[in-house]
Amino acid sequence: MKVLVIGAGNMGLTYSEGMSNSTLLGKHNLKIYDTDPKKIKTLNKQPQFDVYDNLEDSLPKSDIIFIAVKPFHSEDLFSKMKPLINDQQIFVSLMAGVTIDTIKDQLNAKKVVRAMPNLPAKVGKGVTSYTESEAVSKIELIMVRNLLDTTGTSIHVNTEKFIDASTGISGSGPAYVFYFMQSMLEAALKMGFSDYDSKVLVSNTFEGAIELFNQSNLSPEGWIDRVASKGGTTQAAIDSMEDNNVKQLIQDAAYAAFDRAVELGKDK
Ligand SMILES: NC(=O)C1=CN([C@@H]2O[C@H](COP(=O)(O)OP(=O)(O)OC[C@H]3O[C@@H](n4cnc5c(N)ncnc54)[C@H](OP(=O)(O)O)[C@@H]3O)[C@@H](O)[C@H]2O)C=CC1
Ligand SMILES: O=C(O)[C@@H]1CCC=N1
Numbered sequence: 001m002k003v004l005v006i007g008a009g010n011m012g013l014t015y016s017e018g019m020s021n022s023t024l025l026g027k028h029n030l031k032i033y034d035t036d037p038k039k040i041k042t043l044n045k046q047p048q049f050d051v052y053d054n055l056e057d058s059l060p061k062s063d064i065i066f067i068a069v070k071p072f073h074s075e076d077l078f079s080k081m082k083p084l085i086n087d088q089q090i091f092v093s094l095m096a097g098v099t100i101d102t103i104k105d106q107l108n109a110k111k112v113v114r115a116m117p118n119l120p121a122k123v124g125k126g127v128t129s130y131t132e133s134e135a136v137s138k139i140e141l142i143m144v145r146n147l148l149d150t151t152g153t154s155i156h157v158n159t160e161k162f163i164d165a166s167t168g169i170s171g172s173g174p175a176y177v178f179y180f181m182q183s184m185l186e187a188a189l190k191m192g193f194s195d196y197d198s199k200v201l202v203s204n205t206f207e208g209a210i211e212l213f214n215q216s217n218l219s220p221e222g223w224i225d226r227v228a229s230k231g232g233t234t235q236a237a238i239d240s241m242e243d244n245n246v247k248q249l250i251q252d253a254a255y256a257a258f259d260r261a262v263e264l265g266k267d268k
Contacts, residue, residue, distance in 0.1 A: 001063050001143065002030075002061060002062045002063050002064075004031045004066070005032045005066040006033050006065060006066065006077065006081075007033075007068035007073075008032050008033075008034040008039045009068065009069075009070075010119060011068040011094050011121070012032065012034070012066065014117075014121045014126075015150075016030060016032050016049060017122075018121060018124065020049065022150040024147065028050055030048070030049055031050045031062065032052065033054070034053070037053070055084055059081060059084045060086070062089065065091050065092065066094060066147075067091060067094065067103075068094045069095065070095070074095060074103075075106060078103070078107045079106070085107065085109060087109075088111075089109070090136060090144065091103060091113070092112075092113045092115055092144055093115065094115055096171065096261050097164070097167075097262070097264025097265040098114075098265060100112045100114050100131075102265065104133060110133065111133060112132065112136070113130055113133075113141070113144050114131055114132070114163050116130070116167050118172075118173060121151035122151075124151060126153075127153050128154040129156075129162060129170070130145070130154060130155075131157050131159065131163055164262050165258050167261040171257070171261075181206060184205070185198050188202060209223070224238060
């Protein structure tokens, strides 16, 4: 099985690294194509990849093709790919918004998997949702899932609505967590802690809370109750968040990302 990754940016390179570290693909079965000469130069120093600066030499002989360019580059890319593809190839799009129908139409492809990963894939802790066009067989879907799982874990969804929805939860989600971290870091700095101490306080608080959550059956609300004493400091913080409608604002943000994913699909 030969795999080609198109676009060696955040996601494309992350997936390439994940797949190259697994035993699924032998040597010279993983190719990367990018248009940026600087990226090509850097990648050429990494022996685990076969690096290409053109589609003619990389695309026709590949079985599974990951597409990891920005959505607004897809139309131009598809027009260049179209004359070089065949009906047996499977195209796995990691792009936000771009629908399976758009890919089938603009690329003239039959077998398409649409996936929504997230950036913790870089450390093997990614979560990817995916769904497929009718022409993708069960065996082919298992092969794709195995590749997706090289970067963490995955969930299969039955409709593309859930790909757009998961963009609002897990795809963009790491940025919401970082936003929360940044806010706490800024509060710690304001209180007078050094950069280093602020980082230690905040990052260990996040890590510890996630670990507690993962090792129990308790909901986040259940854990809040364990932290908060009646009339105490945590209750003061939670009351402040509730008074300011923070929960609703976070939900609104997730829906804004979901809506934007749908909108990106309509732009095509
Ligand atoms: N970043 C994230 O956390 C997530 C991203 N995604 C999706 O992944 C996709 C890629 O995002 P990301 O990795 O962040 O983007 P990047 O801009 O980091 O990477 C895209 C890469 O593709 C290159 N490129 C552009 N046009 C072409 C082309 N025609 N042929 C080959 N390579 C090309 C770009 O080069 P150049 O820089 O010169 O344009 C760049 O190196 C997006 O569609 C996004 O929606 C999904 C989930 C999470
Ligand atoms: O912001 C974006 O559009 C992409 C999709 C999900 C995360 N990054």
